Amino acid sequence: MRDAGRAGDTADTAGGAGGTGGVEDASAVRRRPGRRPGSADTRGQILAAARQIFAEKGFDRATVRGIARQAGVDPALVHHYFTSKAGMFVAVMDLPLNPEEVVPVLIDGPREEVGERIVRFVLTLTADAEARQPLLAMIRTAMTNDQVAAMVREFFTEELLDRAARGLGIPRIRMEAAFSQMFGLIVMRHVLLLDPLASAGVEELVALFAPAIQRYLDGD
Amino acid sequence: MRDAGRAGDTADTAGGAGGTGGVEDASAVRRRPGRRPGSADTRGQILAAARQIFAEKGFDRATVRGIARQAGVDPALVHHYFTSKAGMFVAVMDLPLNPEEVVPVLIDGPREEVGERIVRFVLTLTADAEARQPLLAMIRTAMTNDQVAAMVREFFTEELLDRAARGLGIPRIRMEAAFSQMFGLIVMRHVLLLDPLASAGVEELVALFAPAIQRYLDGD
Numbered sequence: 001m002r003d004a005g006r007a008g009d010t011a012d013t014a015g016g017a018g019g020t021g022g023v024e025d026a027s028a029v030r031r032r033p034g035r036r037p038g039s040a041d042t043r044g045q046i047l048a049a050a051r052q053i054f055a056e057k058g059f060d061r062a063t064v065r066g067i068a069r070q071a072g073v074d075p076a077l078v079h080h081y082f083t084s085k086a087g088m089f090v091a092v093m094d095l096p097l098n099p100e101e102v103v104p105v106l107i108d109g110p111r112e113e114v115g116e117r118i119v120r121f122v123l124t125l126t127a128d129a130e131a132r133q134p135l136l137a138m139i140r141t142a143m144t145n146d147q148v149a150a151m152v153r154e155f156f157t158e159e160l161l162d163r164a165a166r167g168l169g170i171p172r173i174r175m176e177a178a179f180s181q182m183f184g185l186i187v188m189r190h191v192l193l194l195d196p197l198a199s200a201g202v203e204e205l206v207a208l209f210a211p212a213i214q215r216y217l218d219g220d
Numbered sequence: 221m222r223d224a225g226r227a228g229d230t231a232d233t234a235g236g237a238g239g240t241g242g243v244e245d246a247s248a249v250r251r252r253p254g255r256r257p258g259s260a261d262t263r264g265q266i267l268a269a270a271r272q273i274f275a276e277k278g279f280d281r282a283t284v285r286g287i288a289r290q291a292g293v294d295p296a297l298v299h300h301y302f303t304s305k306a307g308m309f310v311a312v313m314d315l316p317l318n319p320e321e322v323v324p325v326l327i328d329g330p331r332e333e334v335g336e337r338i339v340r341f342v343l344t345l346t347a348d349a350e351a352r353q354p355l356l357a358m359i360r361t362a363m364t365n366d367q368v369a370a371m372v373r374e375f376f377t378e379e380l381l382d383r384a385a386r387g388l389g390i391p392r393i394r395m396e397a398a399f400s401q402m403f404g405l406i407v408m409r410h411v412l413l414l415d416p417l418a419s420a421g422v423e424e425l426v427a428l429f430a431p432a433i434q435r436y437l438d439g440d
Contacts (some may be wrong), residue, residue: 141365143411153412153416159416176408176417177428184404188396191363192373196380197396214434 043081050088055147059089059154064190071073086159093138096131100158107167110205114168115214116206117180117195121184122182132190139187183207248321263301266291270308279374306379312357316351319379335390335434336399336426342402343422352383352410361408366387388437392404397436405429 049071053062064085079094082088083100090098106117124133140147156179157172165175185205188194197205229322269291273282286303288295302308303320310318326337331402333412346352376399377392385395417425 003264029275096328118293139418140363143407149412153414157414171422173420173428174415175229176414177432178416179414180404180408181432183407184400184402184405185397187363187403188400192369194377194396194399196393197400201249208393210438212401212435215432215435216428 005185031179037204041159042073042077046073046078046081048089048093050082051092054089054151056074058123058147059085059151060158064088070104072185086155089155095138096125096128096134099156099163102118103163103167107164111168112214115212116210118178118182118213119206120202122186123205126186126190127202133185136190139183139191170217170219174216178213180218181209236282262291262293262297263403266293266298266301266308267311270302271312274309274312274371278281278367279305279371282379284308306375309375309379312353315358316348316354319376319383323380323383323387325386331388332434334431334437336430338398338402338431338433339426340422342406345426346406347422354409355406359403360412387401390437390439394436394439398433401429 006078046067050062050067053067053070057066062085064078065075067085067088068078071078082091086100087098089095102121106121107114109117114192126135138148138152142152161172161175161179165172168175185197188197190198200208266287268284270287271286273290277286284298284303285295287305287308288298291298298308306320307318309315326341327334327423329337346355349392358372359366362372381392381399383396385392388395405417408417410418412418420428
């Protein structure tokens with residue numbers, strides 16, 4: 001299962017009819033001539049503006065208003081297409097998850113099973129090559145580019161970690177500990193390919209990692 | 221434990237006679253005139269050969285004999301300068317630790333404190349910028365270069381994880397779980413700079429992470 005999409009790690013870019021394909025699709029859309037507000041390429045214009053503003057200002061200091069100004073559209077149109085600044089970041093990075101939707105799924109439900117839900121969610125999400133690739137691209141870029149690292153840090157801090165820590169009523173450092181473990185696991189499984197971690201089944205890894213995540217989130 | 225010949229990661233570059241960083245500095249420091257066949261640049265020749273052979277064959281398939289042949293020296297000289305294949309890898313990667321020395325330090329001592337020893341050791345080691353930089357360079361390269369990823373995987377698997385798992389009498393996947401957590405923590409602390417993880421003190425992080433590491437290594 002894991003390797004089904006692996007060969008596509010690079011080939012997919014060329015193949016790309018399927019899936020979200022946000023960045024490439026967006027720039028393809030953007031190339032269409034014609035610049036009327038709300039026209040075919042408005043979404044692409046906004047995305048291009050968002051990409052530029054995020055790069056210049058980082059996630060925290062970017063604003064919907066500033067991105068709308070850069071794109072030459074009304075801020076309401078930005079909300080129409082992307083709902084929020086986070087939604088724009090998700091689209092720019094081509095991410096397979098929107099924290100606004102993910103966090104409630106993770107923190108709702110039995111409190112004593114939140115660790116298990118998180119581990120199973122992350123493993124299931126990243127088992128899908130199409131979802132995994134933009135995540136790995138983001139991770140790889142953040143590892144070598146300080147500007148992208150700052151964007152990623154600000155986005156995850158604000159949209160995922162703060163939100164989840166508030167929802168669970170715990171200090172943020174505990175969410176960060178859980179995040180660091182899931183990050184390390186994804187890298188071992190899909191970048192460093194460390195066996196048996198890389199080939200282990202989801203349930204085996206849930207059994208191994210969920211108690212640690214649960215403990216980070218519960219405190220002692 | 222750290223290579224005595226390692227000098228400043230950056231400062232030396234300006235000063236040295238054509239100095240280009242750790243590996244070359246080491247050979248400069250060790251230069252002893254008039255030695256034959258272990259002449260002035262023998263160590264450097266062996267390192268250059270090791271770099272090439274590791275890149276071509278990976279860590280597992282590289283041999284001391286093959287590296288000696290490539291360098292045009294007797295295998296005994298390789299052992300003289302680097303002790304082992306692992307020692308050569310450590311020198312090629314400019315790593316601040318040699319698993320042959322590190323593993324006993326971590327696994328000897330009270331079994332119920334091994335998690336704490338590992339967390340404290342990794343945090344203390346990476347607190348030192350000179351030790352941290354080659355580690356981060358290796359991590360970053362492994363994230364984007366499959367060949368380096370394979371070398372790093374093989375080296376850590378064989379020299380660190382297998383060795384420690386055997387020493388502790390546990391399945392290797394449990395060492396890998398601990399390794400994935402420490403890897404994630406280092407990246408959060410020194411690459412993604414996720415606060416408060418990045419600025420927390422060693423003791424706070426030992427208290428947070430050691431129980432998880434201990435649990436991975438103990439089983440339930």
